[in-house]
Amino acid sequence: MSHIxxxxxxxxxxxxxxxxxxxxxxxxxTNLGSLNFxxxxxxxxxxxxxxxxxxxxxxYSSKLTKFVVASCLFFLACLFGLTFxxxxxxxxxxxxxxxxxxxxxxxxxxxxxxxxxKAAPAEGxxxx
Amino acid sequence: MPExxxxxxxxxxxxxxxxxxxxxxxxxxLEQQKEASVLGMWIFIIQEVMxxxxxxxAYFLYRVWYHEAWVEGSNELDILLGGINTVxxxxxxxxxxxxxxxxxxxxxxxxxxWLIVTMVLGLVFLVIKxxxxxxxxxxxxxxxxxxxxxxxxxxxxxxxxxxxxxxTGLHALHMVIGFVLLSVIAWMAHKDRFSPEWYTPVxxxxxxxxxxxxxxxxxxxxxxxxxxxxxxx
Numbered sequence: 001m002s003h004i005x006x007x008x009x010x011x012x013x014x015x016x017x018x019x020x021x022x023x024x025x026x027x028x029x030t031n032l033g034s035l036n037f038x039x040x041x042x043x044x045x046x047x048x049x050x051x052x053x054x055x056x057x058x059x060y061s062s063k064l065t066k067f068v069v070a071s072c073l074f075f076l077a078c079l080f081g082l083t084f085x086x087x088x089x090x091x092x093x094x095x096x097x098x099x100x101x102x103x104x105x106x107x108x109x110x111x112x113x114x115x116x117x118k119a120a121p122a123e124g125x126x127x128x
Numbered sequence: 129m130p131e132x133x134x135x136x137x138x139x140x141x142x143x144x145x146x147x148x149x150x151x152x153x154x155x156x157x158l159e160q161q162k163e164a165s166v167l168g169m170w171i172f173i174i175q176e177v178m179x180x181x182x183x184x185x186a187y188f189l190y191r192v193w194y195h196e197a198w199v200e201g202s203n204e205l206d207i208l209l210g211g212i213n214t215v216x217x218x219x220x221x222x223x224x225x226x227x228x229x230x231x232x233x234x235x236x237x238x239x240x241x242w243l244i245v246t247m248v249l250g251l252v253f254l255v256i257k258x259x260x261x262x263x264x265x266x267x268x269x270x271x272x273x274x275x276x277x278x279x280x281x282x283x284x285x286x287x288x289x290x291x292x293x294x295x296t297g298l299h300a301l302h303m304v305i306g307f308v309l310l311s312v313i314a315w316m317a318h319k320d321r322f323s324p325e326w327y328t329p330v331x332x333x334x335x336x337x338x339x340x341x342x343x344x345x346x347x348x349x350x351x352x353x354x355x356x357x358x359x360x361x
Contacts, residue, residue: 002162002232004229004232004233005229007226007229010222010225010226010229011222013222013225014218014219014221014222017218017221018215018218021211021214021215021218024348024349024353025207025211025353027353028207028349028352028353028354028356028357029356029357030357031357031358032357036354036355036356036357036358037354040349040350040353040354041349041350043349044345044346044348044349044350047342047345048342048345048346051221051338051341051342051345052338052342054225055221055222055224055225055334055338055341056334056335056338056339057331061166062163064163064167065163065166065167065170068167068170068171068174069170069174071174072173072174072177075174075177075178076177076178076181079178079181079182079185080181080185080188083185083189084188087189087192088192
């Protein structure tokens with residue numbers, strides 16, 4: 001009927017997930033600067049892939065099932081891609097000093113970081 | 129002709145069209161029927177991915193905007209409890225996979241027992257989650273009128289904690305639904321409803337349970353871990 005994986009392979013998958021969990025916790029206590037985030041995300045994606053392939057049997061499923069599962073990535077890419085191209089590119093051309101890393105400046109209250117500098121260079125140079 | 133097939137053919141009164149009792153008439157074979165169920169379940173899961181995806185998108189954008197607040201908020205969470213819950217939940221995925229395997233090989237006792245172990249682990253997860261929530265409640269960290277937070281970015285930390293409660297709360301709700309689902313499946317297994325030819329409900333609940341596990345695989349690093357070392361001053 002369908003593929004029956006040996007118990008040992010499931011235990012191996014569990015062990016792999018535990019090792020990856022340990023790595024992601026260890027990485028969290030190491031200051032990698034801006035790399036902490038991509039590293040954590042990469043490990044999470046690896047773990048999710050392992051679960052999908054082996055626990056959820058997608059590795060042994062039909063091509064059609066694999067295609068449907070992969071289509072999920074496409075829909076997620078639309079959601080994240082279209083939203084990020086808008087939000088993260090705001091202020092690229094409007095800000096007199098280029099841009100923050102975020103591509104946008106969010107000011108909350110008068111003592112927000114950057115509020116003082118933003119007010120200063122108003123008279124010099126083209127505003128937009 | 130296996131016993132069940134013969135009995136069912138007799139009920140139909142046309143032994144020429146003998147088939148397994150679990151095979152519905154609009155499917156050609158049990159394989160085709162199972163394939164349809166798996167596809168349907170995956171489409172449901174994709175819809176769930178988009179559902180959690182929207183909340184994670186909010187998390188990502190706010191993290192870019194209010195990184196300092198994300199660092200403060202994230203450091204409030206208990207890595208030890210979150211870590212234990214990660215191990216518990218991945219462990220429950222292992223026992224769920226073993227429950228499906230037992231159903232595949234036709235071990236009723238194995239199926240029921242592994243399902244019960246899975247449910248117990250799910251319960252352990254929810255109890256730990258309850259104590260995490262209670263701790264937040266005691267500190268007045270529940271978003272809303274009574275929210276209290278010491279620090280320069282309290283309003284933005286409130287956004288972080290709102291997303292924390294939204295994401296983990298919806299995840300916990302999925303766990304509760306999964307728990308109910310598994311208790312029904314365990315009862316069906318106990319009542320001899322499954323066979324190596326037909327165990328689709330066990331497999332489908334397995335897919336759901338593993339999906340809930342995957343959600344946590346993302347929530348744990350994103351909420352508890354990523355900003356741990358970025359405490360500013």
